[in-house]
Amino acid sequence: MSPPLPKAQTLTNSGRLAALQQTGLLGTGTEDFFDKLTGLAVELLAVPTVAFSLVDERKQFIKSAAGAGRLMVPGWDSLDGCFCPEVVKTGADVVMPEALRNGENPDEVTVRAYAGVPLTTSNGQVLGALCALDSKPRAWTERDIDVLRLIAASVMSEVQRRMAERGMQDLQLRVVAERTLAHAVQQQMPVGFIVAEVPSGRLVSVNAKMTEIFRTAFKPAADLNGYREFVGFSEDDRPLTSLDWPLARTILSSESVRGEEIRIHRGDGTQGFVRMSSAPVRDSEGKVVAAVGIVVDVTEQRLAERSVRASDERFRLVARATNDVIWDWDLRSNALVWNDAVETVFGHRQSDIRPHIEWWHEHLHPDDRERVIAGLYGVIDYGSAGWSDQYRYRRADGTYAVVVDRGYVTRDASGTAVRMIGAITDVTDRTRSEAAIRFQAQLLNAVQQAVVATDPDGVVIFWNKFAEDLYGWTTSEAVGRRIQELTPSPFLRDHGNEIVERTAAGGSWTGEFLVQGKSGKSFPALLTSSPFLDDKGKILGLVGVSIDLTERRSLEEQFRQSQKMDAVGRLAGGIAHDFNNLLTV
Numbered sequence: 001m002s003p004p005l006p007k008a009q010t011l012t013n014s015g016r017l018a019a020l021q022q023t024g025l026l027g028t029g030t031e032d033f034f035d036k037l038t039g040l041a042v043e044l045l046a047v048p049t050v051a052f053s054l055v056d057e058r059k060q061f062i063k064s065a066a067g068a069g070r071l072m073v074p075g076w077d078s079l080d081g082c083f084c085p086e087v088v089k090t091g092a093d094v095v096m097p098e099a100l101r102n103g104e105n106p107d108e109v110t111v112r113a114y115a116g117v118p119l120t121t122s123n124g125q126v127l128g129a130l131c132a133l134d135s136k137p138r139a140w141t142e143r144d145i146d147v148l149r150l151i152a153a154s155v156m157s158e159v160q161r162r163m164a165e166r167g168m169q170d171l172q173l174r175v176v177a178e179r180t181l182a183h184a185v186q187q188q189m190p191v192g193f194i195v196a197e198v199p200s201g202r203l204v205s206v207n208a209k210m211t212e213i214f215r216t217a218f219k220p221a222a223d224l225n226g227y228r229e230f231v232g233f234s235e236d237d238r239p240l241t242s243l244d245w246p247l248a249r250t251i252l253s254s255e256s257v258r259g260e261e262i263r264i265h266r267g268d269g270t271q272g273f274v275r276m277s278s279a280p281v282r283d284s285e286g287k288v289v290a291a292v293g294i295v296v297d298v299t300e301q302r303l304a305e306r307s308v309r310a311s312d313e314r315f316r317l318v319a320r321a322t323n324d325v326i327w328d329w330d331l332r333s334n335a336l337v338w339n340d341a342v343e344t345v346f347g348h349r350q351s352d353i354r355p356h357i358e359w360w361h362e363h364l365h366p367d368d369r370e371r372v373i374a375g376l377y378g379v380i381d382y383g384s385a386g387w388s389d390q391y392r393y394r395r396a397d398g399t400y401a402v403v404v405d406r407g408y409v410t411r412d413a414s415g416t417a418v419r420m421i422g423a424i425t426d427v428t429d430r431t432r433s434e435a436a437i438r439f440q441a442q443l444l445n446a447v448q449q450a451v452v453a454t455d456p457d458g459v460v461i462f463w464n465k466f467a468e469d470l471y472g473w474t475t476s477e478a479v480g481r482r483i484q485e486l487t488p489s490p491f492l493r494d495h496g497n498e499i500v501e502r503t504a505a506g507g508s509w510t511g512e513f514l515v516q517g518k519s520g521k522s523f524p525a526l527l528t529s530s531p532f533l534d535d536k537g538k539i540l541g542l543v544g545v546s547i548d549l550t551e552r553r554s555l556e557e558q559f560r561q562s563q564k565m566d567a568v569g570r571l572a573g574g575i576a577h578d579f580n581n582l583l584t585v
Contacts, residue, residue: 010089010126012057019125020054022163026061030074033158038066038130041151045144047132052119052155053084054128060084061128071110071133087116087129093145094129098137113138117148119156121163130155192295194218194247198280198288201227201251213274213297216267224248231265247293250278254288261298272299325424329357329407331380331417336360345426347396365392365400376407380417385409393424402428453532455541458482462543470548472518483544489515503531503542512549524549 048069116131201224407422
C-alpha cells in the first residue's frame with residue numbers, strides 16, 4: 001500500500017478522483033450486494049448503522065446504509081461534521097468511542113460513537129470508508145474493527161472487479177476507436193499510404209491518395225511479383241523492376257528507405273513524379289511483421305521547377321539584351337544579384353558588389369534612402385504586386401545618377417513575398433532635358449506675345465499664357481484642337497496654302513489680318529509663322545507668334561488725325577495770311 005498523501009492534498013488528488021470515477025458507483029442507486037454486506041455488519045456488530053461511503057473533494061456519496069436505527073441514509077451528503085473524510089485523509093482506521101455529531105436539530109445528538117476503516121484500491125488510492133455508527137458511547141473492540149476490515153475487503157473486492165471490468169471495456173472501446181481512427185486518418189492523409197505484409201509482400205492497406213497519385217485502382221498484390229504492375233523510372237531513367245521499389249527493398253532487407261524520387265507513368269497515360277519512403281514495422285519482440293510506405297506527389301513541384309528554370313534562362317537572356325540594370329532579390333535570404341549592365345551604367349564591377357540588399361541601401365542618396373526603403377517594404381508587406389520610384393543612386397565614381405526603379409513581387413501559395421525582380425533606368429540626361437524644356441516653357445509663358453505650336457496637321461500642341469489672354473482659350477481647352485477652330489480668320493482660310501508652302505520651304509511668313517477669339521470679337525493681329533524641323537530636316541510642326549494690333553491701329557489713327565489737323569492748321573494759316581494780304585491791298 002502506498003503511503004497516504006498529506007491531508008491538504010488527499011481529497012483533491014487527481015489519481016484518487018479518477019479512481020472514484022472508474023468505479024462507476026457515484027450517483028447510482030442502492031444494490032442488494034452492498035446492502036447485504038452492510039446488513040451483515042450490523043448483525044455482527046449489533047450497532048444501529050453501518051454505511052459504505054465514497055468521498056470526493058467536496059462531498060460524500062453514501063452507496064449503502066443498513067440498520068434499524070439508521071443514522072445515515074443513501075445518497076449525497078455534506079462533508080461538514082462527517083468523520084469519513086478523516087479516514088480518507090489519513091488512509092487508516094479512525095476509531096472514536098465518544099464521537100459527537102448533531103442531527104438537524106442542534107440540540108439533538110445523533111452520533112456518539114464512530115469506527116471507520118478505509119476502502120483502498122490495490123494501487124493505494126483511498127476511495128472512502130466503511131463505518132459503524134452508534135447513538136451512544138461505545139468501546140470498540142479489536143473484533144469490531146476486524147469485522148469492519150473483513151466486510152471492507154469484500155466491498156473492495158467487488159469494487160475492484162467492476163473497475164477492472166470497466167477498464168477492459170474502455171480498453172476494447174479504445175482499441176476499436178484507435179483502429180477506426182487510424183483507418184480514417186490513413187484515408188484522409190494528404191500523402192499516399194501503403195502497408196504490406198512481411199515476408200510475402202502482400203498489400204494489406206492502400207489509402208485513397210495512392211489511387212489519386214497513380215490515377216489507377218490498386219489491385220491486391222498477392223506478393224512482391226505483383227509490384228511489376230507499377231511503372232516507374234529511377235533518376236537516371238532506368239526502368240524499375242518489381243523488387244526495385246522502396247517498399248519491396250524494405251520487405252527484403254528490413255531497412256528503411258528515405259525520400260527516393262521516382263518518375264512514374266500514371267494510369268491515365270500522363271507522367272508524374274513521386275518521392276517515396278518506406279520503413280519496417282516491428283512487433284513487441286522486435287520481429288518485422290509489416291512494411292509501411294509513404295508516397296508524396298511532387299509532380300507540380302517538378303513541373304514548376306522546370307518552368308522556373310526556363311523562366312530564369314529567359315530572364316538571363318533579357319538581362320543581357322537590355323540596357324537597363326536588372327536586379328533579382330531573394331526576400332528569404334536577402335541575396336541581391338545584378339546583371340552586367342550595372343558595370344556599364346553605374347561603373348560598379350561585379351567583383352566589387354556585395355550580393356546583399358544592404359549594398360543597395362548603402363548606395364542610395366542619404367536624402368532619399370529612408371523614403372525609398374519605406375516605400376519598397378510597404379509594397380512587400382501590404383500585398384501589392386508592383387513598386388516604382390525615382391531617386392538618386394551613387395555611381396562608382398561617387399557621383400549620383402537620377403534613376404527610375406520599378407520592381408515586381410512574386411509570392412508563394414500563402415501570399416508571402418519570396419522574390420522581387422526589377423529594372424533601373426538612368427534618367428539623368430532625360431531629367432536634365434526635361435528641366436531645360438520646363439525652363440523654356442516658363443520663358444515662353446513669360447513672353448508678352450501669343451506663342452502657339454501646332455503639328456503638321458494644324459493641331460495645337462503648345463499654347464502659352466499670353467495666348468490664353470489674347471484669344472480667350474485656356475491651355476487645356478486649346479491643346480489637341482485645330483488652330484482654325486480656335487482662331488478663325490477668312491484671311492488665313494484663303495491664304496493657308498501660301499503660308500504652308502512658304503514654311504515647307506524652310507522660310508518664315510509674316511502678315512497682318514483680322515482674327516476672332518473665343519468671344520467672337522474680331523481684332524487685327526500680326527502673325528509670324530516659322531517651321532521647326534528634326535535632325536533630318538523633316539517638318540515636325542509650326543510655331544506662330546502673334547500680337548494684337550488694336551492699340552497700335554488706334555495710335556496710328558490718332559497720329560494720322562493729328563497730321564490732318566496740322567495740315568488744316570497750316571492751310572488755314574496760309575489762307576489767313578493770304579486773306580490778310582488781300583485786305584492790306
